[in-house]
Amino acid sequence: MKVNNLKLILFICGTSVLSILSGCGEPDNEETQPQAPIVFQIPNGFPNPVYDFNNNEVNRSRFELGRKLFYDPILSRDNSISCGSCHQQAGAFSHIDHRVSHGIDNLNGNRNSPGLFNLAWHNSFFWDGGVNHIEVQPISPIVNPVEMDETLANVVNKLRASNNYRNLFLEAYGSDSITSQMMLKALAQFMSLLVSADSKYDKHVRGESGGQLTAQELNGLNLFRQKCASCHTEPLFTDMSFRNNGLDSTFQDDPGRALITQSAADSGKFKVPSLRNIEVTYPYMHDGSLNTLDKVLDHYINGVKTSTTLDPALFGGISLTTQEKADIISFLRTLTDHKFLTNSEFADPN
Numbered sequence: 203m204k205v206n207n208l209k210l211i212l213f214i215c216g217t218s219v220l221s222i223l224s225g226c227g228e229p230d231n232e233e234t235q236p237q238a239p240i241v242f243q244i245p246n247g248f249p250n251p252v253y254d255f256n257n258n259e260v261n262r263s264r265f266e267l268g269r270k271l272f273y274d275p276i277l278s279r280d281n282s283i284s285c286g287s288c289h290q291q292a293g294a295f296s297h298i299d300h301r302v303s304h305g306i307d308n309l310n311g312n313r314n315s316p317g318l319f320n321l322a323w324h325n326s327f328f329w330d331g332g333v334n335h336i337e338v339q340p341i342s343p344i345v346n347p348v349e350m351d352e353t354l355a356n357v358v359n360k361l362r363a364s365n366n367y368r369n370l371f372l373e374a375y376g377s378d379s380i381t382s383q384m385m386l387k388a389l390a391q392f393m394s395l396l397v398s399a400d401s402k403y404d405k406h407v408r409g410e411s412g413g414q415l416t417a418q419e420l421n422g423l424n425l426f427r428q429k430c431a432s433c434h435t436e437p438l439f440t441d442m443s444f445r446n447n448g449l450d451s452t453f454q455d456d457p458g459r460a461l462i463t464q465s466a467a468d469s470g471k472f473k474v475p476s477l478r479n480i481e482v483t484y485p486y487m488h489d490g491s492l493n494t495l496d497k498v499l500d501h502y503i504n505g506v507k508t509s510t511t512l513d514p515a516l517f518g519g520i521s522l523t524t525q526e527k528a529d530i531i532s533f534l535r536t537l538t539d540h541k542f543l544t545n546s547e548f549a550d551p552n
């Protein structure tokens with residue numbers, strides 16, 4: 203039994219080449235929490251991250267503090283909503299089956315909660331790119347009246363009143379005088395370490411076992427590279443630009459990027475979302491208006507609405523046969539990173 207357990211651990215470690223969490227130190231006593239060192243590793247083929255970890259050096263106590271905060275409803279006014287309420291691991295940290303965000307007092311927002319992964323490579327946050335640094339991003343949901351409706355000052359007061367948190371901050375940042383900056387850094391550390399790069403597609407690209415694509419998936423990948431990759435660019439499956447993909451032509455419900463730049467030329471433009479883990483982040487688009495990948499493909503084939511800001515790549519839509527559409531969808535399913543979705547290091551620690 204012992205020997206088998208050890209083999210299993212070694213096997214898991216041996217295959218988690220790209221797991222950012224090198225959970226491969228001492229075999230853990232099953233009774234205690236694994237306390238292996240945490241490291242940030244750039245997956246093969248990925249560019250350098252945007253986030254500068256030198257200003258928030260990675261270590262387990264910071265990661266664990268960030269994780270605890272992420273899952274703690276103490277960040278909301280009535281202690282009912284955590285970040286994890288709207289960002290669920292099984293949905294790649296999107297809000298499973300919710301068209302738009304659903305927050306405090308049962309209030310709805312107007313945008314779909316995106317998946318959270320590979321954020322260390324993002325140079326802007328939110329569908330309209332309204333925030334440009336991951337260390338200030340959490341302020342928005344905390345103070346948003348339809349999300350957590352709390353003030354930073356109150357959150358800090360609640361944390362200071364907790365012996366447990368004072369100890370955790372002392373361990374992580376060397377001081378138990380908790381500040382909002384320390385809290386934001388801990389959240390940023392946890393979120394930046396949510397790296398997803400171990401899907402079947404990734405194994406295929408790296409020539410690893412388990413990466414054998416079927417003929418249909420391979421055909422889908424080739425079609426994807428011709429028809430979709432100009433915006434959903436590998437390896438992150440987004441080029442981080444803002445574009446109008448033809449969902450709307452009036453922009454009255456949500457002008458998108460124009461809200462930030464105040465330029466009419468940006469009306470209806472939204473940040474190109476990554477398509478990693480797309481199988482589990484439904485419903486789709488900034489407004490959650492499309493429920494299935496089938497509907498998304500139908501949109502590109504014959505639903506694109508013309509307007510002055512429509513991306514030129516989408517004039518006239520994207521022509522695909524029924525077979526090609528099915529092939530692309532089967533390829534998109536190879537982007538699901540099951541290890542990421544079930545990694546216990548990212549789960550609610552409580």
Ligand code: HEC
Pocket residue numbers: 272277283284285286287288289302303304305306311313314315316317318321326327328329330339340343344348349350389393
């Ligand atoms: C009530 C639901 C809700 C809660 C609570 C919530 N979020 Fe979000 N989150 C959303 C929605 C909706 C968006 C997209 C909003 C937009 O683009 O305007 C979003 C966007 C984000 C993004 C940007 C991702 C990207 O790709 O640009 C990050 C990061 C994020 N949330 C982290 C957090 C953190 C950290 C917390 C807790 C402090 C949190 N969220 C709490 C719903 C929520």
Ligand code: HEC
Pocket residue numbers: 426429430431432433434444445446447449471472473474475476477480483485486487488489495498502513515516520530
């Ligand atoms: C011109 C750039 C562009 C091209 C080409 C493009 N997309 Fe998109 N895609 C976008 C943008 C922008 C969005 C977000 C739009 C929004 O929500 O307003 C998006 C959203 C999506 C979504 C929803 C993602 C989510 O998390 O909600 C899927 C799925 C998708 N595209 C698949 C594809 C596929 C498959 C193709 C090729 C057949 C393709 N796209 C071609 C720009 C593009």
